[in-house]
Amino acid sequence: MQNLKYLSAYPTALQDKVRRLIAEQQLGAYLDERYPNRHAVQTDRALYDYCADLKREFIRNGPQIDKVVYDSKLDVLRHALGLHTTISRVQGSRLKSKKEIRIASLFRDTAPEFLRMIVVHELAHLKESEHNKAFYRLCEFMQPGYHQTEFDLRLYLTHRDLTRGTPG
Template structure:
């Protein structure tokens, strides 16, 4: 039985459907049909503009974002797809918090829907720090199909792992 590390929190019946797609070698085809395009947000500058536009659209009163970038170390080192940080620095006599969002570099080659889901997730952390009910409600407010995109992203990560295993 294939261990689905990204889908462990989902019901057994849902996992079985994914296993069936894997057994039939149709998971990649299924994802390509649903998400055929690749986004063109390739630079850190473009990612910053993309993120601030989403923030402006949905979270005008949230703290400003100081830095947004692709991070090639996120996927391997921290097993994270995105990361939000608040770095405190002393400037003069004041303590200032710099808000940063880092997105795993593997999303440079992903579907625009997956990039949007990751950015929405990290933006939600500006208001809600924990993964609680209010956090997911905020994600769904910004992206009504958030839960489906998260599930599909987890299938994409599963497919990517399987492809890497076959290549090595």
């Protein structure tokens, strides 16, 4: 039986459907049909602008983002796809705080919906630190269909592991 590490929190019946798609070698075709396009946000500068535009549209009064970058070490070292951090430094008698968002480099070559989903997720943490109902409401507000996209991203990661030979 195929271990589906990205889908372990989902119901068994749904996992069985995914196992069937894998067994029939249809998971890749499903994803290609549903997400045929790739985005053009390839540089850290373009990613910063992309995040800033979304923040401006949905979280106007949130804290300023100082840095947004693709991070090639996130996926492997931290088992994370995105990361938001606050770095505080003392400068004279003041405490300066900088907000950073790091997005796993694997998102350079994905569907635009997947990049938006991970950016929306990290931006939502500017308002809600916990993964609670308010957090997911904000995610759904910024990206209608957020939950389906998150599920499909988990399918994409499963497919990616299978095609790279990584145990699923």
